Amino acid sequence: MGKVVIPGEKLGVIEQYLPGEGTYLDQSGAVISSLLGEALPQDRKITVKPIKDVKYPLSPGDMVIAVIWNSERSQFLVKILALFKPRKLLFKSPISAIIQKKTPENRAAMPGDFVLARVESFIGGDVYLTMAGSTELGVISAVCRRCNVKLNRVGYTLVCSRCQQVYLDRKISDHYGLNPFERG
Numbered sequence: 001m002g003k004v005v006i007p008g009e010k011l012g013v014i015e016q017y018l019p020g021e022g023t024y025l026d027q028s029g030a031v032i033s034s035l036l037g038e039a040l041p042q043d044r045k046i047t048v049k050p051i052k053d054v055k056y057p058l059s060p061g062d063m064v065i066a067v068i069w070n071s072e073r074s075q076f077l078v079k080i081l082a083l084f085k086p087r088k089l090l091f092k093s094p095i096s097a098i099i100q101k102k103t104p105e106n107r108a109a110m111p112g113d114f115v116l117a118r119v120e121s122f123i124g125g126d127v128y129l130t131m132a133g134s135t136e137l138g139v140i141s142a143v144c145r146r147c148n149v150k151l152n153r154v155g156y157t158l159v160c161s162r163c164q165q166v167y168l169d170r171k172i173s174d175h176y177g178l179n180p181f182e183r184g
């Protein structure tokens, strides 16, 4: 299996690789993954293939990688993409879940963000996640609302490398900017 990469991850530069399916070229000439998947370099071209894997049942306490796709008044709707701990596994298809905006930590994200969250409970067939209780939990990847480029972490803020907009509205995970699949 190739290396697992996350959206926004740099795969190389145009001098090394031509951007194939699942990738794009940014303005600096870097080839960037547009998907969560497996990076497959072949000759001069690199593609990212979405990974399919066996579904693994979730348990309370599990840490998962999820993407926030909608924000409602009292909750975020998210899709769980992978199990981060106890083991790194991608799901065959995303699992819908909810983050209730009950605490400041659980309000500090935006649609489009990738987050590390913990499975809190299962109520009435719904999966509830939380980003509270650990510095590991929170946003691991986010893009500028205006420029759609990945934000860089600067201390406790996120900054757009293009327009310099500073974002103070996220709970930033210790794993921000890192590919969670590379961590033991």
Ligand SMILES: [Zn+2]
Binding pocket: 144, 145, 146, 147, 148, 149, 160, 161, 162, 163, 164, 165
């Ligand atoms: Zn920007």
